[in-house]
Amino acid sequence: MRRLSVFNNVSLDGYFTDSNNDMSWAHKNADEEWNKFTSENASGGGVLVFGRITYDLMANFWPTKQAYDMMPAVAEGMNNLPKVVFSRTLDKASWNNTKLVSDNIEDEVRKMKSEPGADMVIMGSGTIVSQLARAHLIDGYQFIVHPLVLGSGRTLFEGVKEKLPMRRTSTRNFNNGNVLISYEPM
DSSP: OOOEEEEEEEETTSOSBOTTSOOGGGGSSOOHHHHHHHHHHHTTOOEEEEEHHHHHHHHHHTTSHHHHHHOHHHHHHHHHSOEEEEOSSOSOOOSTTEEEEOSOHHHHHHHHHHSSSOOEEEESOHHHHHHHHHTTOOOEEEEEEESOOOSSOBOTTTTOOSOOOEEEEEEEEOTTSOEEEEEEEO
């Protein structure tokens, strides 16, 4: 069975975007160690899963010359890996290797998880994360906690009304102050 995990950047106060839906703060604390981790992580394979807002942001940046100049290994992975975008408003998904799914997200994820293939990872996409978390379809969570307080923004678990107990599976500290914390549902 394929696994579905979440990989997201969050601030110390728990937001993955600021109040303007901006996530650029998550890319301003780079150093050599962080850049190496990011490049290695991007070349790990799998299927990328997005909601429409995150998909639009990614599809408008990663295919650009600027992305390839800044982070060539990450751009290569982002552009060539298979992708799924869940959206009721998109008519088509034009980014390389992207499948568009327009309804029944939970049923589609159950189907995808039962099929053979690479594991899947949700990036950004708070609405998708909260919906699939409520349905108990996410197998693991990886959060990069940044040493920054945003004050307001969006959390990944908006709309979750029940407790979702987690167990920590690993942590990794980076010299730039970021901390990777991994969890699995209990």
